[in-house]
Amino acid sequence: MKKTVLLGIAVAAIAFVGSLILAGSVLWPADDLGPAPGKNVASNPADRIARGAYLAKAGDCMACHTPRGGAAYAGGRAIETPFGAIMSPNITSDREHGIGSWSRDDFWRALHNGKGKDGRLLYPAFPYTNYTHITRDDADALHAFFQTVPAVAKTNLPHRLRFPYNQQIALAAWRALYFRPSVWRDQGGQSIAWNRGAYLVNGLGHCSACHSSRNRLGATADGWSGGLIPVLGWYAPSLTSPAEAGLGNWDNARIVQLLKTGVAPGATVSGPMAEVVMASLQHLSDADLGAMAVYLKSLQTPAPAAKPAAALSPFAARAFEAQLKAGATLYDTHCIDCHQANGGGMAPAYPALAGNRALMMVQAVNPIRSVLHGGFAPATCDNARPYGMPAFGPLLNDDEVAAVVSYVRHAWGNLAPRVSAMEVNRQRSVPLD
Amino acid sequence: MRLMSLFPFFISCALALLSLLAAPAFAAPGALPDTLAQRLLACTSCHAAKEHREAFFPHIAGKPAGYLYNQLVNFREGRRQYPLMTYMVDHLPDAYLREIAQYFSQLPPATVPAQATTMSTTALARGRTLATLGDPAIDVPACIACHGQKLTGVAPAIPGLLGLPRDYINAQFGAWRNHVRRANAPDCMGLIANRLSNQDVAAVSSWLATQPMPLDARPAAASAAPLPIRCGGMTDGGN
Numbered sequence: 001m002k003k004t005v006l007l008g009i010a011v012a013a014i015a016f017v018g019s020l021i022l023a024g025s026v027l028w029p030a031d032d033l034g035p036a037p038g039k040n041v042a043s044n045p046a047d048r049i050a051r052g053a054y055l056a057k058a059g060d061c062m063a064c065h066t067p068r069g070g071a072a073y074a075g076g077r078a079i080e081t082p083f084g085a086i087m088s089p090n091i092t093s094d095r096e097h098g099i100g101s102w103s104r105d106d107f108w109r110a111l112h113n114g115k116g117k118d119g120r121l122l123y124p125a126f127p128y129t130n131y132t133h134i135t136r137d138d139a140d141a142l143h144a145f146f147q148t149v150p151a152v153a154k155t156n157l158p159h160r161l162r163f164p165y166n167q168q169i170a171l172a173a174w175r176a177l178y179f180r181p182s183v184w185r186d187q188g189g190q191s192i193a194w195n196r197g198a199y200l201v202n203g204l205g206h207c208s209a210c211h212s213s214r215n216r217l218g219a220t221a222d223g224w225s226g227g228l229i230p231v232l233g234w235y236a237p238s239l240t241s242p243a244e245a246g247l248g249n250w251d252n253a254r255i256v257q258l259l260k261t262g263v264a265p266g267a268t269v270s271g272p273m274a275e276v277v278m279a280s281l282q283h284l285s286d287a288d289l290g291a292m293a294v295y296l297k298s299l300q301t302p303a304p305a306a307k308p309a310a311a312l313s314p315f316a317a318r319a320f321e322a323q324l325k326a327g328a329t330l331y332d333t334h335c336i337d338c339h340q341a342n343g344g345g346m347a348p349a350y351p352a353l354a355g356n357r358a359l360m361m362v363q364a365v366n367p368i369r370s371v372l373h374g375g376f377a378p379a380t381c382d383n384a385r386p387y388g389m390p391a392f393g394p395l396l397n398d399d400e401v402a403a404v405v406s407y408v409r410h411a412w413g414n415l416a417p418r419v420s421a422m423e424v425n426r427q428r429s430v431p432l433d
Numbered sequence: 434m435r436l437m438s439l440f441p442f443f444i445s446c447a448l449a450l451l452s453l454l455a456a457p458a459f460a461a462p463g464a465l466p467d468t469l470a471q472r473l474l475a476c477t478s479c480h481a482a483k484e485h486r487e488a489f490f491p492h493i494a495g496k497p498a499g500y501l502y503n504q505l506v507n508f509r510e511g512r513r514q515y516p517l518m519t520y521m522v523d524h525l526p527d528a529y530l531r532e533i534a535q536y537f538s539q540l541p542p543a544t545v546p547a548q549a550t551t552m553s554t555t556a557l558a559r560g561r562t563l564a565t566l567g568d569p570a571i572d573v574p575a576c577i578a579c580h581g582q583k584l585t586g587v588a589p590a591i592p593g594l595l596g597l598p599r600d601y602i603n604a605q606f607g608a609w610r611n612h613v614r615r616a617n618a619p620d621c622m623g624l625i626a627n628r629l630s631n632q633d634v635a636a637v638s639s640w641l642a643t644q645p646m647p648l649d650a651r652p653a654a655a656s657a658a659p660l661p662i663r664c665g666g667m668t669d670g671g672n
Contacts, residue, residue: 067511068509068510068511068519069509069510069511069512274523274524275523275524278524338474346464346465347465349465349471349472350465373517373520374475374478374521375475375520375521376475376521376522376524376525377524378524379524379525379526379529384526384528384529385472385529385532386472386525386529387471387472387474388472388473388474388475388476388521389474389475390474390475390477390478390479391475391478391479391517391521392478393517394479394490394517395478431516432516432517432519432520433516433519433520433523
């Protein structure tokens with residue numbers, strides 16, 4: 001009897017330990033070592049550093065790792081997420097506070113496996129789900145560059161995450177579900193340019209961080225379906241749909257122009273994309289931007305069939321008509337000088353509104369915010385003194401903004417759902433900075 | 434290092450500009466004015482005197498260029514906090530901000546009417562004392578000691594104080610005291626704001642807002658006497 005009990009306990013214990021080991025191997029899989037350092041590593045150190053500096057621009061490392069007005073790469077910018085704020089760390093060459101003491105292998109492990117030097121799992125606000133695609137050579141070049149960034153002795157701030165998101169085990173489970181380390185592999189049957197573009201867009205560019213929808217656990221979906229950017233509240237349009245920002249019908253030169261200068265016929269970047277152009281894309285070579293254009297064009301899918309608009313009740317139809325009429329009057333007062341009576345705009349300063357896809361997306365937050373906050377196109381080397389749009393938020397009330405946005409979504413053959421004053425009001429309280 | 438790494442970028446910028454110069458102008462003549470007035474409509478829609486809604490937006494025309502430039506940079510770098518202003522200048526480089534500051538400094542100053550006040554005469558008298566004589570007991574110099582005898586500012590970097598809405602002045606003192614408006618060290622106005630009581634701030638802001646602007650409201654060319662306090666904002670370009 002006693003023997004049976006002991007045996008039972010032993011079996012249970014073995015099963016328990018076994019399941020722990022199994023769970024551990026699922027939740028804490030061994031690092032993927034990736035490819036061995038290539039021959040480029042031996043190349044001239046100055047070239048490697050310059051290449052790393054360029055790649056740091058392509059990855060826009062500065063945007064997260066430098067707070068407003070702070071020292072370059074010294075960290076401390078709060079990355080707000082639905083789970084709390086992640087505080088970006090110091091990645092200057094400071095040996096104590098930064099990554100000055102990190103070896104190439106340590107740096108590679110962060111980029112490729114999403115782990116810190118001490119082995120802790122990193123939060124994917126650091127987009128290692130993208131950076132895992134970076135080649136070892138590029139990672140080593142980045143490492144060489146960051147070792148030259150002037151040291152700043154600034155202590156890292158603790159993240160401000162809510163329970164349970166602040167637990168490593170939660171992160172381990174998230175990674176088991178959504179993260180597989182793998183370097184980008186060129187796809188046969190595609191051109192060199194396509195593969196280069198895919199590497200940049202999926203890897204360093206981490207475009208999917210905004211241009212894909214995210215699930216409840218913050219993981220990006222496959223594909224480029226677009227989505228509301230959490231907390232920032234801007235809508236990052238789909239990169240596949242011709243009704244949004246799909247680029248299949250754009251020629252390469254126009255795509256390169258938009259990415260390099262922030263303005264192109266029929267489009268001006270705004271919101272977070274202005275920051276991306278300013279801090280990252282304008283610094284890339286024409287060859288790399290051209291490669292990105294080739295890849296982005298290939299993402300386009302056929303336009304979704306337009307849904308017939310639901311018939312309005314007579315009351316709603318009258319209200320809508322009145323709103324459009326009010327919007328037309330406001331347009332004539334405030335918008336017409338720059339955007340013109342025919343909605344044709346004045347290139348390159350004022351984008352055409354007639355046929356402008358950015359106005360007509362079902363999700364209307366971007367045009368509402370453009371009217372409320374105005375703003376400048378990003379200053380770039382080809383557009384160093386951009387024209388600006390006034391902020392109409394202090395001038396127009398919610399009904400008026402809704403009217404003028406609804407109007408431009410319906411004038412000149414444009415067609416998109418109307419906008420309500422409530423939708424406008426919601427945007428007034430979204431933080432701008 | 435940062436400058437060095439940007440060097441190739443400047444060269445490519447210069448080359449791109451040269452190629453633009455060589456290209457024939459494509460815009461139809463007269464279609465789009467290539468003027469700062471046109472480029473900066475985003476600024477004037479709030480800051481033009483005739484558009485003084487809410488009486489909160491300060492006038493900027495004719496203010497010293499160094500002062501305006503410092504403020505634009507301070508908004509961009511988070512040393513001043515007004516989200517809409519930060520949003521406006523976020524993606525604009527120093528060179529353009531300098532040009533913007535220069536442009537507005539050269540416009541004739543707005544003539545903004547003085548505000549009425551409900552403050553007591555005692556409070557207004559205290560405000561005038563602070564503005565014209567200061568208060569050595571609390572180590573506060575007179576406003577006129579730095580901002581000019583006529584309070585219309587001093588080139589290149591000290592702003593005039595007349596024609597500003599009282600609420601705007603109050604808000605700035607609040608921001609200095611809470612360290613959300615900062616200048617490069619030594620932050621003279623931050624120090625002064627923390628030496629004044631709430632009553633003193635209300636007194637001086639009310640008195641200033643009730644003063645009519647002189648006909649010539651341009652800033653003085655230079656200070657008549659050495660400044661009584663050191664100011665980081667005076668070292669233009671030290672941002």
